[in-house]
Amino acid sequence: MNEPESSPYLHRLRNHCDLLYPNIPPEDVSKRIEEVLEGVKKPRSSGNGLWSSQDAILITYGDSIQRSEESPLETLHQFLRQTVKSDINSVHILPFCPYSSDDGFAVIDYREINPELGDWDDVDRVSSDYRLMADLVINHVSSESEWFKNYQAGKSPGAGFFVEVDPNADLTSVVRPRASSLLREVQTADGSRYVWCTFSHDQVDLNFRNFDVFIEFLKIIRIYLDHGVEILRLDAIGYLWKKIGTTCIHLPETHEMVRFLRTVLDEYAPGTVLITETNVPNQENLTYFGNGNEAHIIYNFSLAPLLLHALLAGTSKYLKAWMMSMPPAPMGCTYLNFTASHDGIGMRPAEGLLSDDEQSEMVSTIEKFGGQLSTRKLGDGTEKVYELNVSLFDALQGTLEGLDRFQIDRFICSQTIMMALEGIPAFYIHSLVATPNDTELVEKTGRARSINRHQWDADALEKLLSDPQSPQSRVSNEILRRMRIRSRQPAFDPSAVQFTLHLKTHFFGFWRQSRDRRQSIFAVNNVTSRRRSLNLSDLNLIVTDDWFDLLSGEHFDDRTQKIALAPYQTLWITNWSGD
Template identity: 40%
Template sequence: MKNIKERLAFIYEDQSIEEIEKSICKRISETKDKLLKPRKQSWDEKDLVLITYGDQFQENDRPTLETFKKMFDRYLADKFPIVHFLPFFPYTSDDGFSVVDYKKINPLLGDWEDVERLTNSARIMFDDVCNHISSKSEWFQEYLKGNLEYDNFFIEMNPAVDLSMVTRPRAHPLLTKFTLANGEEKHIWTTFSDDQIDLNFRNPQALLKMIDVLLFYLEQGAEYIRLDAIGFAWKEVGTTCIHHEKTHEIVKLFRDVVDEAAKGTVIITETNVPHKDNVAYFGNGHDEAHMVYQFPLPPLVLNAIHNGNGSALTNWASQLSPTGKDTTFFNFLASHDGIGLNPIRGIIPEEEILSMVEELKQEGALVNYKKNPDGSESPYEINVTFLDALNKQADTDEVRVKRFMAAHSILLTLPGVPAIYIQSMLGSRNDYEGVKKTGMNRSINRQKYTLLGIEQELANEESLRFKVFSGISKIISARKAQEAFHPNAAMEVLDFGKSIFAFKRISQNESLYVLHNLTNGQAGCELNGRFQDVLTGEVFNGEIELNPYQFLWLKPTN
């Protein structure tokens, strides 16, 4: 395992790495002996991901993972071969991202046997919350007690040190004061909140613990691993403490570990940052992340449909470099978080971003802010369901559905593996009661449902939920049948003016033209040849006229 040794030598430089290398290799061997189920070795056009919470659907006195499996098997299994479960571990805040114990399932959700049963219905994606841990975790509590096993597991920092260069994703202080059992006060690095304590990867034992967690997840059936907030892993005073070269080396080490233990496991980096920094996590195309989140996509699609102008979206897509066969994009429009704005800074003028934010606020969206180095604050995230983001409160459901389907056509046809958030699949509106209950803006897009209640709503063919669910289901089915939508198939972006977002997807055996009218009016273009829409069967020759928010997937015919 030469790569692992070289990675450790780079990360820890002058430190002795022999013992930690032995421990990692021994742990990999243990995992290999436990894994018997073969893993898919790549991805294709049939791969789609459902993003969900483990307690999304509920029944009285039943573990919610058991209830989720009922819902999934009845309504979703034929659409989504992969399910991304947001953290289902015991936690103290942030809806799961402040983990108390990495190796336990939240008792309200069930246990590891429930997870194993779910792996019979879908390939599962786990969250590895590897940057931070709950302040109530055993690790941090033992540190506070002075247990030497956890000495140097967390980052102590003198508050007088100049940390002004550090990239801040939140508006609260970077350091939090804690009192040790002996009465000594320490200021500890807390990037995201005072309940989320950053791990100190400068300590090889902390790294070893997290590799053990990573391999444990593979043993429990994880075939996809999302590295949450990984960009912040390595801290060095005097730098931005994001995307450090040793952070990249840690990701490469994780890749080597999973490749050695369970080839076919997919590593996905979650770095909500500008595109150039995001795609850097592909490494050389073979040695780092298999997938990166396509963070510019949600705000770009929102901006295009909001303004009826796809110029920025077209320009961005035309500059997307193709990935190699060993990497691809993880595409999404909505997630448990809000719609991030930082990834489009530099793509869309700041005044246009701020104008869009203000208009969305007028329509009921909420906004989270980040602190800038000069002390000012800027919006970094719009909190809203994607359905309500695209529409005004006064719009009819007919218009809502048209815009939403057009947005999801874009999602399902661009290069990459598409992921759909459960709230989008269910056609959810803003949940203000959830915000009131938790006090968190992000709760606006995290509504939970009784199984009986959601089944009744989906059975009502006049409901918005039914129309959205059936509409997305239809285009998912069509996507899976088109080789040209393989995640790595080539794309040629076409320029038909600001009203239409269009491109051609090209695989070895077929090609498809994909056209989207981004406006509430008619929009036309011209394609040479004869085409058939794979969604409706309709045939087109030459001049093509698109109705408001109409989209076409056109296959050339002889």
């Protein structure tokens, strides 16, 4: 791509290089990027809007559903086509490359598909039917990778790819998501060296000060795009750049690297969506929008712990306060809303939003419901709860008062709140099919996170989904029904207007309005285990419009009437069906 000297692209490239690679001429940077990405496959969304009310994502491992004599990716594709259909139009397949640990996040070879899952043809078939999201595990690589073995031998590619540190350096300011030691001693052709390992000693951090590392990741991105990946999840991106004497998280160079990737992909593969994974306090997370020039999407990490607290405690006080403080996403950006994932429910995003006592009460309740905890090490050597490890379905089997009979209603309420908020909803597969805690897998692996990484036998799951009385059938059918309704509402477009409603704390309510102002939806949720009365007059429904509930079909002719909401019932009160 021969760009004129004064092109906006080259101008932005120079700005990135000034901070990241000041010793390399921008023209050389541009040439090497072009060599990698020229002619790359462009996403189907190129030239169109990046998202609409029809967008939603299913998060799953490639082998979450298995059938003998089939590749797991083939079985997943069948599940998507037969059960999910078009009610959820996108799928995030968690790391699918060969790996050595951390259930895929210690990648051995980014260019290959783990043969235990299938092959690139399986990925191609999924991406032909669904918008595909994939992980770019960009902060670290497996210690069993060719890169790391070459580093130890002093060969390329690999030599200079890793962060070497003097073991006597002062690293007390470094923010850690784990309790393991930060440095690992390894033997190299040049003798003993200490390498940086943010997450585990099998996950060795990469040195992005070396431009060759950036180019290698562009080659990986090229492979992903050519196989139909349209959304790139930048895993653990906040820890990317290291500078001794700092926290080594969210450094200016890290943000610049996200902007650099955005510039390059906007130039060569417009329509590619970047999403940053930064499981940190809310204010830090929001910085990854930049000025609308970094991530297209950021995870709404605070939603999961605050929504869980609201449904356990029966009050929307803290969820409401957080939502009122949340800014609308910048133009061309949005949030990814989720309540559960392959990881646990992060507690760092609740810091400053829930008091220590409220967090402790929630932690204690989750332990009573069979959940476990993961911790992180603080600078003073002490440990603090980092995440709750639990199936969300089992986390909601009761309240702070104990077990009750409202598990399914409470759980469906959690998913309905999530799917109505500003942004794109994302459902973890074990939420969609109401998977309980897998304590046997925890015992087998010795890892707390395994509790929410069950692997279903496809035939057993299909049997449960065909039984109208099973929790799996009741939950999945109702979630997908509500998603079909949601997808037709312009007021649920990710960029539609949102305001928090000032209702009593046993309700959590908000108002969405379509960008053309034609449709309004008042989403009101009873977050308690008791029937609650709602005064419709509190919603200020316009007197000239016909108002009704999208979920039940009930009409409200008297705009001053009181209506009773059953425990965990949701109303989507609108003046237009969207059909």
